[in-house]
Amino acid sequence: MSRFADKVAIVTGAGSGIGRAAAELIARDGAAVGIMDLRPEAAAETADAIISAGGRAIAVPANVADTGAVDEAVAKVVAEFGGLHVLYNNAGCDSSGSVAEATDDDWDRAMNVNAKGTFLCSRAAVPHLKASGGGAIVNQGSVAALVAVPNFASYCAAKGAVVSLTRSMAIDLAPFKIRVNAICPGTVFTPLMEPMLRARGGGDLEAGLAKTLLKYPIGRLGTPEEIARVAAFLASDESSFLTGSVIAADGGMTAQ
Ligand SMILES: NC(=O)c1ccc[n+]([C@@H]2O[C@H](COP(=O)([O-])OP(=O)(O)OC[C@H]3O[C@@H](n4cnc5c(N)ncnc54)[C@H](O)[C@@H]3O)[C@@H](O)[C@H]2O)c1
Structure with missing residues (x-):
């Protein structure tokens, strides 16, 4: 299958877990992939694995919460592969503690990586998606955005922000043929x-x-590959009538 033939994608947090599985799947389906991760060695490892399997990838290490680093990484992917069609805002971090226990740092870390990171990467990508005549953005929420997870106040709030941002971006970017959807994975x-x-x-x-x-x-x-398949669906034309959707991929966790 080559759902992403001639397409260019960026996956954030692609040095591990779900992001790595998604980058590898999207690359197998034909995309050239920018591997953005905070850890340069992890980004390089994913990019090398894709290239060894015959795919196209470039490692662009960056902290998604750092405006300058994000802008530079996105520009590097576009310069290398000649455009951009897909952004998977997967990078995230946890942050534990109830509202009574969480520190300022816990709150800031959760909001900066999960919510601000999604905002910054999207803002950097949108001009390039517009230039491509449209595209798809997939944001990584969590079941923590849909139901309360005990003692994860900052994480729940940050993932809630990601879901709200998804809906906001979906309506603002629809005129530019840019679809924006969120996945809320279970564990x-x-x-x-x-x-x-x-x-x-x-x-x-x-x-x-x-x-x-x-x-x-x-x-x-769940497995990283199961979430990656949902991300690839939302990033591809197979989901052409979906925008502003929030898909729980959670083995029924939030159905009860
Ligand atoms: N694993 C789960 O159960 C689960 C459930 C719901 C949602 N999620 C979300 O899925 C996403 C991926 O999680 P995962 O479980 O694959 O985690 P993981 O730890 O396996 O991978 C996360 C990757 O993101 C990178 N990263 C962290 N902070 C970053 C930053 N500031 N800038 C750039 N890269 C950064 C890490 O270096 C790491 O390679 C996260 O947004 C997470 O909140 C995970």
Whole structure:
């Protein structure tokens, strides 16, 4: 399948987990992919894996919360591949603590990476998407934007902001044929989740996993590839009538 033949995509947070799976899938489907990640070695690793598999990719290390770095990274991808059609705002970070416990730093980190990062990368990408005659932006929400996750006040608020920003961008960018949708994944076992699962089990990962599974009617956690497939669908023309949609990909977690 080559849903992304002749297309150029940027995936943020593509050095690990869901972002890496999405970058690899979109590249297999024909896109040239800009791999944006805070960690240069992780960005390079994903780009190298794509190139070794016969795809096209460039590592553009950047902090999504840094305006100058984001603008530079987006410009580099466009210069390298000649345009831009897809942006997957996947980079995010967790931030624990109830509203009574969270520090200013916890709040700022969650808002800066998840919400401001989505804003900055989108702002940098939009002129190029317009120049391409349209495109697709996929934002990474979370079930934490739809239901409360105990003791994650800043993260819940930041992912809620991502969902609201998705709807706002969808209506503002529709005249330019730019579709904007969000995915709200349930728990996927990645480096981001491991400490959370361990904490939930009082330090015991297996106990944390067992407790988490109780919330999942499907009886298991998700995989990065399962979320990547939703992202690729939303980024491709297969979802041509979807914009402003918020898709829960959560094994039924928010259905109960
Ligand atoms: N794993 C889950 O259960 C889950 C559930 C819901 C939502 N999400 C969201 O999915 C996204 C990806 O999570 P994951 O589980 O694949 O995590 P992960 O830790 O495997 O990967 C996240 C990547 O983002 C990068 N990153 C972090 N901060 C960054 C920044 N400021 N600028 C650029 N890159 C940065 C990291 O270096 C890392 O490579 C996040 O937005 C997360 O909130 C994850």
